[in-house]
Amino acid sequence: MQGLKVRTALLAGALVASAAFAQAPETAAAAEPPREMTVYDTALGTGWQNWSWAKTELSVELKGSARKPIKVEAGPWQALYLQHEAFSTTGLRKLSFLIQGSAPEGVVRVFALAGGKPIGDGYLVTISNTGWKQVEQPLATLGAEDKVIDGLWVQNASAADLPRFYVTEIKLQ
Numbered sequence: 001m002q003g004l005k006v007r008t009a010l011l012a013g014a015l016v017a018s019a020a021f022a023q024a025p026e027t028a029a030a031a032e033p034p035r036e037m038t039v040y041d042t043a044l045g046t047g048w049q050n051w052s053w054a055k056t057e058l059s060v061e062l063k064g065s066a067r068k069p070i071k072v073e074a075g076p077w078q079a080l081y082l083q084h085e086a087f088s089t090t091g092l093r094k095l096s097f098l099i100q101g102s103a104p105e106g107v108v109r110v111f112a113l114a115g116g117k118p119i120g121d122g123y124l125v126t127i128s129n130t131g132w133k134q135v136e137q138p139l140a141t142l143g144a145e146d147k148v149i150d151g152l153w154v155q156n157a158s159a160a161d162l163p164r165f166y167v168t169e170i171k172l173q
Helices: 002-030
Strands: 037-040 048-050 055-057 070-074 079-088 094-101 106-114 123-127 133-138 148-156 162-172
Touching: 037 079, 070 079, 070 148, 094 106, 094 123, 094 148, 106 162, 123 133, 148 162
Parallel strands: none
Antiparallel strands: 037 162, 048 079, 055 070, 070 162, 079 148, 094 133, 094 162, 106 123, 106 148
């Protein structure tokens, strides 16, 4: 009789554990993918770090502006490098940001990174000193749609020094 009680208690415990396990995937499946991830606004977004090898300064005060962008001074091939623990871009479709130069023309190349390495050839952006330029680039053209990535570069695309430029309002949407 004692053995039957022990077996019944063990069976009841197994059924409770089994029911809890069966519900766990439903709960996980109900979670919605992110619709937007802030990389940088007036400061780095949650989980983002500045790993740049170009000279950078975060949250710079610009006269007459409420924005507090990242100031970048990039020598040949140097980049603003914003790093994050690897995450999936599922549910996100584009990278958007504002960029402004301090000289009439400059060119940067924007990359998404996987395993700390650039994906594909990146995307060229021409910058100028005539005001903020809105950039919206589909993650598919960066090779980063529905992928696991861990960073973004905004890189001087030349072998010459690039005059100072500013980047802000960086988001994955």
